[in-house]
Amino acid sequence: MVLRFARFDSFQMDDIMSKQSIRIASGQGFWGDLLTAPLMQVSKGDIDYLMLDYLAEVTMSIVQKQKLKNPALGYAKDLVQTCEDVLPYISSKGIKLITNGGGVNPEGARDAVFEVAKKLGITGLRIGVVMGDNILMHIDGLIADGHAMNNMETGQPISEVKDKLLSANVYFGAKPIVEALQAGADIVITGRTTDTGLTLAPMIHEFGWSFEDWDKLASGTVAGHINECGAQASGGNFLGDWESLPDMANVGFPIIEAFPDSSFIVTKHEGTGGAVTRETVSEQLMYEIGDPSEYITPDCIADFTSIHIDDLGNNRVKVYGITGKPATPFFKVSASYEDGYVAFSSLTYSAPDAYKKAKAADAILRKRLDQLDLHFDEIRTEYIGMNACHGPIAQAIEPNEVMMRIGVRSQDYKAVERFGKEIAPLILTGPPSVTGFAGGRPKPSSVVAYFPALLRKDMVNHSVVVTEL
Secondary structure: OEEEEEEOOOOOOOOOOOOOOEEEEEEEOOOOOOOOHHHHHOOOOOEEEEEEEEOOOOHHHHHHHHHHHHOOOOOHHHHHHHHHHHHHHHHOOOOOOEEEEOOHHEEEEEEEHHHHHHOOOOOOEEEEEEEEEOHHHHHHHHHHHOOEEEEEEOOOHHOOHHEEEEEEOOEOOOHHHHHHHOOOOOEEEEOOEOHHHHHHHHHHHHHOOOOOHHHHHHHHHHHHHHHHHHHHHHOOOOOHHHHHHHOOHEEEOOEEOOOOOOEEEEEEEOOOOOOOOOHHHHHOOOOOOOOOOOOEOOOOEHHHHEEEEEOOOOOOOOEOOOOOEOOOOEEEEEEEEEEEEEEEEEEEEOOOHHHHHHHHHHHHHHHHHHHHHOOOEEEEEEOOOOOOHHHOOOOOOOOOEEEEEEEEEEOOOOHHHOOOOOOHHHHOOOOOOOOOOOOOOOOEEEEEEEEEEEEEEEHOOOOOEEEEE
16 A cells, blocks of 8 residues: 655644654664674664665665666665564564665565565555665756766766766755655665765654754764764774774664754663774764865755764763754766776785795786786786785785785776786796685676766655555
8 A cells, every 4th residue: 555655845844743852773884784783773772763774886886787687676685684683673662764775776675675574474564765866767868958967076977978877876865764754654765865864864854853954954964974884983993992892793883862952962772892982983973074064965064073072971972063054956976887897816925025926926927918918907916914905105024925916907808808817827837835816717897987976956856655564
């Protein structure tokens, strides 16, 4: 039964009953994150919302390829397994789930989740689907109408790569998710939505915030930025005193306890590992930002320099005082296209003189590639155990072993294919003490290049469908 299908231009907030606070739990920071985290979040304590962030820029091209092979796919398949774990809790505790795991096929993801619900004997489940972000089929028309969609980094118009495009999606913000929640959805599945919007939307919905209250929207956006990378805000990947963090095997993912005045507390469930401190939260705030005074999203522009942070102790950090500015008239377009081929291979050389042997092997290989008249757009070698992380500033040491890892990129498939046939011969025709070659000849694989652009918001329409099982 379809409950509602609409594109909303305005909202009626008067009927919303504001709560004193809501708890929005992060359950995934990317597709491939800890599979036990969502179950921990719904079972270890009280939450109102579970947020699952699956999408990165490259993910959209991956799910698009999957859908081309099988029209029923095109979404984050981990979502289905996760729903088997969490749907009983969502149903019994009234938790709402919000995820961008719909990829390029939110309807397919919805149908798969409904199948899980049927298997578990759950009825009355309402799933909202957000559509309209996928503009791949509209690219020719947009170009014809004068929308150049120039690459934000190079200035290249998208017309120059349009025939090689794999995906093209605009980043929606919180607004379509709010619409789905207002229409009664228990689960909201979107395509390419900003990571921050997944956490911001429940605040707007529950507290009745205006879509032009820029300070509150900015605060919710900052909360979403803290939540978006999972345990990275609660001790994971922490550059500080990481050895002091307790029980990281059972790390607790962050929870945003949000208040109507737009302040919020970052915390986690009691009894879980890791830590929520001023330092772990501050480090996450610095993740993937450009100008800190202008963090741009479809919903607003957040000023990260206005953030105030108080460590309350006991894994509770208060964040407040955030200011914002009006949203821009543009959506960001995340596009990807095929850009040639790559292949990688590696060999490991043992001491003594491991690094010297690895460099000699690289020199021999490159000379052979030149003699074969093979040309590459890029050829890169790194020496793992020596300089793979720090490059030219790595300190000179005498390691026990060094892995020479080499990769090539070219528009010429045959050149990349032949490169793969030149690695194994080094074992008997190059430096001694070599091991670590496995898996046969490396095969060329397609390069997926990222193409960021801007498109006016008035050129894109979103829609929301809420369906009840």
